[in-house]
Amino acid sequence: MTFDNLLWALLVCVFIYILHHRRKHKTQLAFIENYDFHPAIGNKVKDHYPHLTEEQIELVMRALKDYFYVCHQAKRRVVAMPSQVVDVAWHEFILFTRAYQQFCQNALGRFLHHTPTEAMKSQCKAQEGIKRAWRLSCAKSGISPSAPTALPLLFEIDTKLAIEDGFKYAIDCKNRKSPAYGDGYCASHIRCTSGCGGDSGSSSGGSDSSCSSGCGGD
Numbered sequence: 131m132t133f134d135n136l137l138w139a140l141l142v143c144v145f146i147y148i149l150h151h152r153r154k155h156k157t158q159l160a161f162i163e164n165y166d167f168h169p170a171i172g173n174k175v176k177d178h179y180p181h182l183t184e185e186q187i188e189l190v191m192r193a194l195k196d197y198f199y200v201c202h203q204a205k206r207r208v209v210a211m212p213s214q215v216v217d218v219a220w221h222e223f224i225l226f227t228r229a230y231q232q233f234c235q236n237a238l239g240r241f242l243h244h245t246p247t248e249a250m251k252s253q254c255k256a257q258e259g260i261k262r263a264w265r266l267s268c269a270k271s272g273i274s275p276s277a278p279t280a281l282p283l284l285f286e287i288d289t290k291l292a293i294e295d296g297f298k299y300a301i302d303c304k305n306r307k308s309p310a311y312g313d314g315y316c317a318s319h320i321r322c323t324s325g326c327g328g329d330s331g332s333s334s335g336g337s338d339s340s341c342s343s344g345c346g347g348d
Contacts, residue, residue, distance in 0.1 A: 162198050162237045167191050167223065174222040179215060179293060186291050193283045194219045200266040202238055202283070209247040209266070210259030213288050214296040217247045253303055254319040264320040279317055285317055 172187040182190070193216045201209050211217045224230050224244055234241045250256045267282035268275040278301050280286075288296025298314030306322070 143219065145253055158237050158239070159199065160204060162202065165195065165233065165237070167194070167227060168229065168246070171219060171226070173261045175215065175219050178218050179291070182215075189208040189283075189287065189291070190219050193287050193294050194223070196267065196282070196284050197263075198237055198242070199270060200263055201242055203266050203269075204262055206240075207262060208245070208259045209263045211245055212247065212260060212263050212267075212284050212297060213293075213300070214247050214283060215288055215291060217295045218242065247297065249297060250315045250320070252314060253314070254316045256315075261320055264317070275320070281317055289314070299305065 131306060172184075172191060175190055176182055178188055197209075197211065197213075197216060199221065211220065221244060223233075231241060245259075246256065248260060250260055263284065264282075265275050267273075267284050268278065271280070271282045273280055273282060281299055281301065285299045287293075289298045299317040300314050302318055303314050303316045
């Protein structure tokens, strides 16, 4: 075989691999989107939070799909769970051991171990797992992570459903006009590395202007 033929064969193999990878990626995301959770999971969530309506339980299960989507996009990197009520749903799903194992294989190609909910270190300082959950959740919802005008479902749902032990996020919790002023976490500063200032933790290593002037609103 000549060098040119070998090169063409290599390029064909690379093309086939890329095409297969993309198809697998789309298939996995479609599986997550279309998956039907066992109704007993929602019933267990309602046992934990009796005030939730059936529609709200459906929203919790929708948010659980969002979390699995984010984990898929993270490609094995750690993703924190930002919601207490979604964490309860995830834990109940895991108890259906065979179904959960099959789901993980079809959705992620691997077993996804449970990661408990994780609070930010302070109102304006987040760990890397929370930052990753924020960035990927924002990307899924078409929200700017540095200048959000809304919250992704995973970061909104505990407050939206009045989860007593939930984590409260606000677009700007330091704004005195905000109903979350003085309470909860500042979503617009999750991507900052050192309190309300510093860079975004991006690979570029540059400073993020959206984080450079405090939490804002004081």
